[in-house]
Amino acid sequence: MELNQAELLVHDDAALALFRKDHEISNAILVERPDSNKVALMVRRHKDRIPICTWLIHQDKFRFLVSPMLKDVMARYCLTFMQVSINFVRTMLTVDTLMAREGLSFSASDLLNFYIVVWPKRKPSTNLFTGNHYLRLRNK
Structure with a gap:
């Protein structure tokens, strides 16, 4: 083969x-x-x-x-890089970098207090999903 x-x-x-x-x-x-x-x-x-x-x-x-925070969030949701949008990764790495630069501890749990992982929508006629997972700010 x-x-x-x-x-x-x-x-x-x-x-x-x-x-x-x-x-x-x-x-x-x-x-x-x-x-x-x-x-x-x-x-x-x-x-x-x-x-x-x-x-x-x-x-x-x-x-x-790979950022430990990124790895933690992806492991919590059993996600692969093929399933997430590029902005998902960018957002996580940006937050991680800013917190490290400021010398503040910030974990995946902290991030998930501000963001939620949005799952792709299921196509009505099939069992397939369209799009990728992404992060959205929580409504406060």
């Missing part, structure tokens, strides 16, 4: 080692490869893992370390 472009990036140990080096991924970060034609999903019993598409790392220059 022929591998797609994303699978070719990490198809064996040598390719994975080169991918880690090229994208500065520390050995402390666990990288698992799903079998061909399988989708990586959040493993509920492992709340410290977030699936990230290798293509996102390769093409969009996604870098590690």
Whole structure:
């Protein structure tokens, strides 16, 4: 069976080692490869893992370390980067950066006191959803 472009990036140990080096991924970060034609999903019993598409790392220059607050919110809602809008990630990283700059502690629980995660709408004729998850300010 022929591998797609994303699978070719990490198809064996040598390719994975080169991918880690090229994208500065520390050995402390666990990288698992799903079998061909399988989708990586959040493993509920492992709340410290977030699936990230290798293509996102390769093409969009996604870098590690992932913000602990971002990781916490995504793990709470069992979300992957494919399910959230780019503004979801930008909002979280901006808040995280501003709080760190001010020297204030700010957790995912604090963030979720101000924002709610909005789920995509279900298409009436199917069981499919349209759009991505996003953050919206809570009504006070």
